[in-house]
Amino acid sequence: LAKTTQPISMDSYEGQEVNITCSHNNIATNDYITWYQQFPSQGPRFIIQGYKTKVTNEVASLFIPADRKSSTLSLPRVSLSDTAVYYCLVGGLGNQGGKLIFGQGTELSVKP
Amino acid sequence: KAGVTQTPRYLIKTRGQQVTLSCSPISGHRSVSWYQQTPGQGLQFLFEYFSETQRNKGNFPGRFSGRQFSNSRSEMNVSTLELGDSALYLCASRLTEKNYGYTFGSGTRLTVV
Numbered sequence: 001l002a003k004t005t006q007p008i009s010m011d012s013y014e015g016q017e018v019n020i021t022c023s024h025n026n027i028a029t030n031d032y033i034t035w036y037q038q039f040p041s042q043g044p045r046f047i048i049q050g051y052k053t054k055v056t057n058e059v060a061s062l063f064i065p066a067d068r069k070s071s072t073l074s075l076p077r078v079s080l081s082d083t084a085v086y087y088c089l090v091g092g093l094g095n096q097g098g099k100l101i102f103g104q105g106t107e108l109s110v111k112p
Numbered sequence: 113k114a115g116v117t118q119t120p121r122y123l124i125k126t127r128g129q130q131v132t133l134s135c136s137p138i139s140g141h142r143s144v145s146w147y148q149q150t151p152g153q154g155l156q157f158l159f160e161y162f163s164e165t166q167r168n169k170g171n172f173p174g175r176f177s178g179r180q181f182s183n184s185r186s187e188m189n190v191s192t193l194e195l196g197d198s199a200l201y202l203c204a205s206r207l208t209e210k211n212y213g214y215t216f217g218s219g220t221r222l223t224v225v
Contacts, residue, residue: 043202043216102155
């Protein structure tokens with residue numbers, strides 16, 4: 001599975017838009033990009049997944065450029081409850097998909 | 113629809129003992145994976161089971177083992193516990209081995225003293 005690089009931490013204020021960028025230079029053709037959110041002492045929670053261009057759901061948007069070597073998770077109008085660690089993962093379907101490789105993640109702190 | 117259920121939620125064991133953790137996947141999910149999370153090493157993959165067969169294994173010593181039952185429930189066992197085994201152990205399930213949508217449980221917090 002491709003290795004990912006994200007900022008270790010980010011600070012924001014309530015109501016702002018937060019963009020977290022993840023680099024994955026060695027992404028393979030059949031790899032998808034998935035983002036998880038984790039609160040302390042809880043399991044990671046799936047946020048969004050995409051393959052190319054832009055994906056949007058009720059929680060976030062995911063922007064993927066044409067070369068797919070990076071991706072940006074966009075959280076609109078964050079609140080205090082969005083304070084968490086965000087993980088970017090890349091991987092494909094099939095048997096290898098069973099082995100998620102988590103990086104250090106980005107610790108997002110939202111302040112009032 | 114119930115989520116992934118892990119029991120117990122908290123556990124304290126003594127060095128040298130063994131421990132068994134349990135995971136009930138989402139109904140209908142046939143794949144169960146286990147992860148260890150520590151402050152120093154982050155989230156690390158232990159193993160994955162699908163239809164009672166281990167399909168993938170991480171880089172952990174043989175003291176860590178698991179199994180899956182016919183109803184897809186899974187157990188993880190750690191023998192001869194060491195202080196360094198103190199961690200949050202997370203279980204994740206997915207529909208099939210060809211599905212990339214994982215749902216994690218809340219984990220079991222194991223403390224070895």
